[in-house]
Amino acid sequence: MNKIITIGREFGSGGRELGRYIAEILGFAYYDREIITEIAKRTSLSETYIKNVTENKPAMPFPVHTGRTFWMMMPDLNQDVQREQHNVIKEIAQKSNCVIVGRGADYILKDEKPFRLFVYSELESKIKRCMQNSNSDYENNETMTEKELKRKISQVNKARAGYYEFYTGQTWGGRLNYDLCINTTNCEIKQLAEAIANLFNK
C-alpha cells in the first residue's frame, strides 16, 4: 500500500508550504490544485467553478430568480464534481506515495489509512504569513490591509470548515480526525517538514 499524507490546513498557516517540503524531502508526489485541473478535464467545467464547488458547501436555497432549470441542474453538477474529486483522489492514492492538500482527502481515503496532518496557527501569524508571501498561494494578499486580511482569513476558514463538515460529518480541526496537529506560529516550516518526513523514512 502506498504511503499517503493528507493535509488539512487553516488558510494562512503555511500548510501548503509544509506539504510541498515534505513531498520534496520524501520524493512523494504532491497534489493540490492539480486535482482541480484534472476534474476540469474530466467534466469540461471551468476550474473556477470547480474551485468554488470544492471549497464551499452547497449554498441552499439557490436564488429564486434563476428559475427551475438552473435550480435542478446545480445539485447534479455539484454531485458530478464531488464524484470526480472522489475518483481523482482515489486514483492518485493508488498511483504512488503522495501528499494531498485539502479536499477532505483524509476522509475520502480513510480505508487507505493515510497519515493525517492538520496545520494551524495563531491569527497574527496567519496575517503576517499572508502579508509576506506574494506567491500564488496568497494571491493579492500582500496588497490587502490587515482588516481586509482578517476578514478573508475568517471567511476562507469558515468555508473550509463548512465544506469539510458537510461532506464528512466530522469536525474540521477536531483532533481525533488527525494523527498530528501542527501549530506553525513559532516553528520554522522547513524544520517541521524534516521532522515529519522522519516518520516515513524508516
Added chain:
Amino acid sequence: MNKIITIGREFGSGGRELGRYIAEILGFAYYDREIITEIAKRTSLSETYIKNVTENKPAMPFPVHTGRTFWMMMPDLNQDVQREQHNVIKEIAQKSNCVIVGRGADYILKDEKPFRLFVYSELESKIKRCMQNSNSDYENNETMTEKELKRKISQVNKARAGYYEFYTGQTWGGRLNYDLCINTTNCEIKQLAEAIANLFNK
C-alpha cells in the same frame, strides 16, 4: 535560555512514555513525579495529598461535617501546594534543558516559551495501552475490566481537564494552547519521539 518541552496528555495515550524517550534521545532532564516529591519535601505534606491537590481542581463545597477549622485550612494548604509547584517548575526550567510532564507547566512557563506538546489517542487505543502496561504509570490497570478502565480513563481525563482549566483559564487540549498535538493511536511512540527530538537537534 534553556530548551523546555512540556507535555499535556490524556490518560492512557502514552504521553509519559513519549516524554521519557524524548528526554533520553536529547539528553534533557525529565520531570514528572519528581515534582511531587520535591513539593512534599518543601511543604512536609504527604505525596498522596499533593498528588491529589495537583491533579484535581479544588472541590467546593467541602463536606460540612469536617467543621470550620478544616474548611478554613484546606484552601491555604491547597494554595501552598500550588505555589510550591509553581516555584519548583520555574526552578527546574532555570536549571537545564528539560521535559516536564503535566501540571500545567506549559502555562506556568509561558514566559520561557516552552515547546508545548499535547498527546492524545482514541479510547480503544487508551484501553489497550492501559491493559498492556503493567509498569508504575498504570498501577493495577492490567487487572481491571474494560468497563472499569473506561470509567477510570474518563474520570482521570475529566479531572485533568478541570484542573488545567481552573488554574490556567485555558482549554485543556485546545489546539492553540500547544505547538504540536499528537495522536498516538496509529503511531509508534519511539518513532514519534525521534521525529520530535529532531526539532531540537539543530
